[in-house]
Every structure is written in structure tokens, then in C-alpha cells.
Amino acid sequence: MSQPGVMDETVKSRAGLALNDDFLRKAVKFTTERLRNGKKAASEEHGNWEEWRERGRQIRLHTIAHLDYYLNEFVNNARANGVHIHFADTSAEAASIALDIAAHKQATSVVKSKSMVSEEVHLNHVLESAGIEAIETDLGEYIIQLAGEAPSHIVIPAIHKNRYQIAELLSKEAGEVLEPDTTVLAGFVRKKLREKFLEADIGLTGCNFAIAETGSMVLFENEGNARMVSTVPKTQITLMGMERIIPSWADLEVMATLLPRSATGQKLTMYMSGITGPRRSADADGPDEMHIIIVDNGRSLQLGDPEFQELLNCIRCGACLNACPVYRHIGGHAYGGTYSGPIGAVLTPALNGNIEEWNDIASASSLCGACYEACPVKIPLHDMLVYLRRRKVEDGHGNKLETMGMKGFAAVAANSKRFALAIRLGQIGQKAVVRNNGISLKLGPLKGWNTYRVAPSLAKKSFRQQWNSLDQELNQQQHTAMDTSVRERMQQIVRDRGEGGSKHGK
Amino acid sequence: MMKVSLFITCLSDAIYPRVGEAMVRLLAAHGIRLEFPQVQTCCGQPSYNSGYWDETRVAAKTILEAFDDSDFVVCPSGSCTYMIHHYPELFVDEPEWLDKAKRLEAKAYEFTQFLVQVLGITDLGAHFPHKVTYHPSCHGSRLLGVKDEPLALLSNVKGLELVPLPHAEDCCGFGGTFAIKMSDISGAMVTEKVDHVKETQAEVLVGLDMACLMNIAGNLRHRNEPVRVMHLAELLYEGVQTR
Numbered sequence: 132m133s134q135p136g137v138m139d140e141t142v143k144s145r146a147g148l149a150l151n152d153d154f155l156r157k158a159v160k161f162t163t164e165r166l167r168n169g170k171k172a173a174s175e176e177h178g179n180w181e182e183w184r185e186r187g188r189q190i191r192l193h194t195i196a197h198l199d200y201y202l203n204e205f206v207n208n209a210r211a212n213g214v215h216i217h218f219a220d221t222s223a224e225a226a227s228i229a230l231d232i233a234a235h236k237q238a239t240s241v242v243k244s245k246s247m248v249s250e251e252v253h254l255n256h257v258l259e260s261a262g263i264e265a266i267e268t269d270l271g272e273y274i275i276q277l278a279g280e281a282p283s284h285i286v287i288p289a290i291h292k293n294r295y296q297i298a299e300l301l302s303k304e305a306g307e308v309l310e311p312d313t314t315v316l317a318g319f320v321r322k323k324l325r326e327k328f329l330e331a332d333i334g335l336t337g338c339n340f341a342i343a344e345t346g347s348m349v350l351f352e353n354e355g356n357a358r359m360v361s362t363v364p365k366t367q368i369t370l371m372g373m374e375r376i377i378p379s380w381a382d383l384e385v386m387a388t389l390l391p392r393s394a395t396g397q398k399l400t401m402y403m404s405g406i407t408g409p410r411r412s413a414d415a416d417g418p419d420e421m422h423i424i425i426v427d428n429g430r431s432l433q434l435g436d437p438e439f440q441e442l443l444n445c446i447r448c449g450a451c452l453n454a455c456p457v458y459r460h461i462g463g464h465a466y467g468g469t470y471s472g473p474i475g476a477v478l479t480p481a482l483n484g485n486i487e488e489w490n491d492i493a494s495a496s497s498l499c500g501a502c503y504e505a506c507p508v509k510i511p512l513h514d515m516l517v518y519l520r521r522r523k524v525e526d527g528h529g530n531k532l533e534t535m536g537m538k539g540f541a542a543v544a545a546n547s548k549r550f551a552l553a554i555r556l557g558q559i560g561q562k563a564v565v566r567n568n569g570i571s572l573k574l575g576p577l578k579g580w581n582t583y584r585v586a587p588s589l590a591k592k593s594f595r596q597q598w599n600s601l602d603q604e605l606n607q608q609q610h611t612a613m614d615t616s617v618r619e620r621m622q623q624i625v626r627d628r629g630e631g632g633s634k635h636g637k
Numbered sequence: 638m639m640k641v642s643l644f645i646t647c648l649s650d651a652i653y654p655r656v657g658e659a660m661v662r663l664l665a666a667h668g669i670r671l672e673f674p675q676v677q678t679c680c681g682q683p684s685y686n687s688g689y690w691d692e693t694r695v696a697a698k699t700i701l702e703a704f705d706d707s708d709f710v711v712c713p714s715g716s717c718t719y720m721i722h723h724y725p726e727l728f729v730d731e732p733e734w735l736d737k738a739k740r741l742e743a744k745a746y747e748f749t750q751f752l753v754q755v756l757g758i759t760d761l762g763a764h765f766p767h768k769v770t771y772h773p774s775c776h777g778s779r780l781l782g783v784k785d786e787p788l789a790l791l792s793n794v795k796g797l798e799l800v801p802l803p804h805a806e807d808c809c810g811f812g813g814t815f816a817i818k819m820s821d822i823s824g825a826m827v828t829e830k831v832d833h834v835k836e837t838q839a840e841v842l843v844g845l846d847m848a849c850l851m852n853i854a855g856n857l858r859h860r861n862e863p864v865r866v867m868h869l870a871e872l873l874y875e876g877v878q879t880r
Contacts, residue, residue, distance in 0.1 A: 147821060457822055457826070460822055494815070495819055496815065497775075497812025497816075497823070498775075498812055499779070500779040500780050501806070501807075513780075517685070517686055517688065520688030521688035521689075524689055524690075525688075529689070533687065533814075537689040540679075540683060540684055543678070544679045544699065545678070545695045545699070546699070547676045547677065550678040554651045578820075579817055579821070580816060580855070582820060583820070583856055584859045585858040586855060587652050587653075588652075589651050589652055590652055590653065590654050594654035594657040595645070595650055596654075597654055598675075601658060602673070605662075611666055617668070617756050620757050621756070624755060625639075
């Protein structure tokens, strides 16, 4: 199993590990399918899903286009609420700010609710190196923390583990054998974590949305652990990506409609907390001190990039992972970064601004568009994957063999005579290997293909070789007259088209 | 006189010419004589998807030239038809070609789109007494939006029993060079697709894109499964001949 820092070199080799892990494949299939069906049912029941989806997209497009304005508004309002705001350009800077706060508070223990940004920052590792205990309190995060792994899904971090594997991990922690029963296992974790909540000096949260108009932050969760993290410890630190902003509470209504339905098929998560500053004198609970660390870490590189700016619209629902037929077979660790699935395949190279190191992830997609279809804010991830591939080629990092192949392709496709000749040469060349209209030979580029398939042979006569005789035959037959209504339809379409043309289809 | 042209695609040209023939004969029976511009080669999708856009422009220009004076262009692949929708972004810096690209985008239709949206025909009078399942290809259904057209055509075929394909909308794992570069992931995907085809106990798998069908048929044959794989144009043509 891949672990942070211990990574196989390529997505291909990492995927190979996953493809040979039947437990992983079964567990990932089972849960992604449940989530995908849940989302489908919830969006159908909603009734106006496409309209809300478009509204969500517009809110995100508008916010990101004016991110400087809304970020400024958020920061001013949050400061007025008594929140300490910090800015981190890099993940290292974010970690060191969090560490400074912890040192200042002489903290020995931090409880964490789910935060993908903290994974991006490798915060647990940093805190633990400084002798500060960091405990994940989201059940899934807690499980993978015990396993020493990274999350393999944005929303369901331990999606790749079944309950028997989880029972084994938790039994080790409990020092007794726990039944692989979800009630027993969750019961053990609840009891264990209750102590940790009470002991902790600092509560660390992520942030689903930050509301500019009031300087508030909003958390969606199902387990109540984020509520504990943000109310029990004396100090709260929130890590947020700089793009988490939405302008207003009215916009949150749209996001609250889209996010839980897309993530888990829920109409709303069990808890949705809006937090506006630290505890005031009249409040029953809440931290005395509150810090928000706003993290860039490559996000601002996307601003002004017409091909990738929409990446910042992502609301981290994980719907694209659940819809992805590649993720379904290889799980999240194969992607090698903090974020997995289609969004990870684009986000990881984009945030790292280093497509050379990460570019192989973009190849692990059949470009089927299921991610785009599932996305509640319509991010065209399938197009972005192609843009990543193109930038790699333009930067001269294309695979040498592929580059030669593509030059050859262009030479053949440039001219129909050469194209026809290539087909003819193929027809002659294949004779030695064709059996019963198929080729089973596992050689060269056919090796991978024919491990799972029998390749078809080229037709004895291509369509273009048959065309003249087909055309002549039809010319000799009596011509069927076109139906008048059909003719009129066609003429109408041509008239409607006008110059420049109208698009049909999607 | 309307000029309606056939955009054959490389796979149907070189491997599955029977698909093009079925389209030509089916449409001729409705008074539409397809013409076939010989200068066309490939839509350029293999190089486009791999990130080689200069090479793509070379191939795309043969398609733009081939169909510049056509009124309608009909293609047996949703994926290759959708590729044409990418042409305008490829030629933003070449105004003359950009005009051609926009014109072609407006007049290019996938086969069932052409039958249903343009001609208004959903019943070809075909008879095909078999148990059939349908795989909606990703680019055609998701990106081009061809969802209802094939189902309307299939529902009017006499004797045909259409059985739903479980997880029909999942990609078959083809993805062009993906099937070569990431062959094990692609292999896992096509294996699962064929598992689902087998579950339906259909005699025939029908679709609208020979690339996906070549992939699925290849795995069926690899596993010695006797399911017949057909493009909808072939099925309809066979169905009108034997009625």
C-alpha cells in the first residue's frame, strides 16, 4: 500500500499494485457505487438539478473572477470578529504558522477534524516532529492515520479498506479483539476520541466555505467531531484554501444544496456549522482564540489561466471520483498526490506548477467525461486533462516514441493518397498474422491491447476502395425520391444555420 | 439539391467498411444519396487527445477541405463528430480555417442525430427478432448529447427485445492511446464492461461508435463469448433487408 513519502514512481506502477489488490477494488467499487447512486437519486428528487448546477457554477465563476475583492472582504470581516488571519504562500509556510501558534500556546495535543488542506500541508507529520500529538477525529481519517496512510478519497479517506481490515487496525489500538461490526468499531473510536477532545489544547479544522459578507466559516460534517473540535479546545486553527470563499449566506444556500447531494446523496449533512469568530461572553462554548490560515500553495498560479482557472471552482465533493471508471478500478493512492481521481489528476500537477513531475497522471484517463457530468459546478476536467497533455508536449517533455509516432500519424493523415497507401500496406503486412479476421499476437503496441482482447484485422477492402463500385451500383438503381417533408426539414435547417453556424448537440 | 456527405472515420474506413455501406444504403432508400469526398483522412483525435495539436491541425485540414461545400455531414461515430467541435479552438490563429471550422461544426451530425434531428425519421421499418443490449458511448452521449435518438430508433424495430445494460454509462475503457499506454487499467474497464454485457444474456450488443465496439468485441472474442457486436446502422440495414 502506498504511504506518504513512499511512492512508486509512475501512476502505471501504482495502478498495477491497486489492480492486483482485490480487497481494495471491491471496497472502492462498493462505496463509490453507493455514493454515485445516492447522488443520482438525490439530484433527481431535487427536480431542478441542472438549473441549480448552473447557478452553482456561476457563483463560483463570479467569486473566483473577483477573488481579490471577496478575500479582502472576508479578511476584514473576520478580523473585526476577532479572528487572527494568516496568509501562507506555500505548504511549508502554512505548517510553520500552525506550529508557531501551537508553540506559543505551549500545546502538547491537537485534535483535528477533516481537512484536505492539512493533508496537502502534511501537517500531522510536522506537528509530530515537534513533539505535538495530532489526532484525526473523523472516523475515516482516524483509520488511515492508524494505518499510516494518506487519504484515498476526498470525502471518504478510508474508502479502500473493508470492515475486516478496519477491525484489525482498531483491535491493535484497543489491545483487544473488536468484532468487525460497524457499531462496535465506531463505539470504540467514539470512546477513545472523547478523551482526546477533552485533553486537546488546539482544535484544527478545515473549511468548506468562507462567507465574505460576515467573515464566517462553514463546516459540513456527519459525525459531530468538527463541532467538538471547534467548541472544546481553547484555541481553534482553521486551514483554508484561498479559493474557499463565497460572497454571501444566500450563496451558501446554493452550495448547501449542491455539496451534500453530490458528495453522499444526502439532502444535508448531519451537522452544518457556521462559525463567526471566537467565543463571545454570552456564548456557552467555543474557543477563546481563533486563527484562520489562508493557504495559496499553487492556487494563485491558476488565476488568469484561461484553461485552468475553473479548477478553483471545485467544492471538494468527490462526485468526480465516484463517477470515474478509472478511479473505480485503481482507487486513490495510485494518483500519488493528496487529491485523487479526476480532480486530483488535474489539481496535483496544476498546484505543483510542475507538470513534468506529475504529468503521467493526466494519461490515466480515457477522457470519458463522467467527471464533468458529475461535477456540481461543471468543471470541464476532461478538457483540462487534454490541456495538461498538450502543455507537456509543448514543453518538450513528450515521450520520444510517441512523438515520433505522432509525426508519422500527421504525415499519413496529411494526405488522402498516403492515407490510402498506408491502409493498403497494412492489408498486405497483416497477412502473416491474421487468423480468422483477428490478430492475437502480443507484440509491440499490440501487447497491452491483446493481453485483454483480440485485435481486428483490416478489412480486405477499405471503404474508400469499395466506394466506386458501391456508388456505381446505386447510380444504376432506380432513385428513391426524397419525402417532401424531409426535404423541407433539411432546407429549413440550412436556412436557420446562417453564417458562422449554430451549434447543435450539447 | 442538398449535398450530404459521408465522414467515414478511419476505423470504419479501414476495419469496418460494412458500417459505411449500411449508412449509404439505408439513406439511399430515403432518397438521400451520400457522397464520399476522397480527400478526407482522420479527424485527428489520436493526436489531439495525446496533446499533439500541431499534428492534429494537419489531419483536421483534410476534413475541413473535404466537407467545405457540403450542406450536411454524417458520421458513424459520436466521438469523431464531437472532435469537429474542437476544431474552432484549434484554428483560433488561422481565420480562414476558423471560418471553415465553425461552418463544419454547425453541419456535422452523428448518424442517429442526422436521422432523428435532421430527417425526422425514427422508424426505418426494420425487423430484427433478437435480444439486444445497447452501450451508449461516452463522447456521443455525454459530450454530443446523443441519448434519446438511438433509443427511439431501436424502439421502432419490430421483434427486437432491448435489454438494459447494467452500468451502461460507464466507459468501456477504450480512450484511444489510453488503451495502449494504460493497458492494464483499460483492460480492467473492458473486462467489467463485458461482464455486464454477459449479464444481459443479449445475443447482440449495439452501439454508435466503432472504436468502443472494437474494444468490447475484442474482449468478447478474447473470452470466447459469442455475442455479436454491431453498429446501429448495420443492425437497421440488416433489419430492413430481411423484413
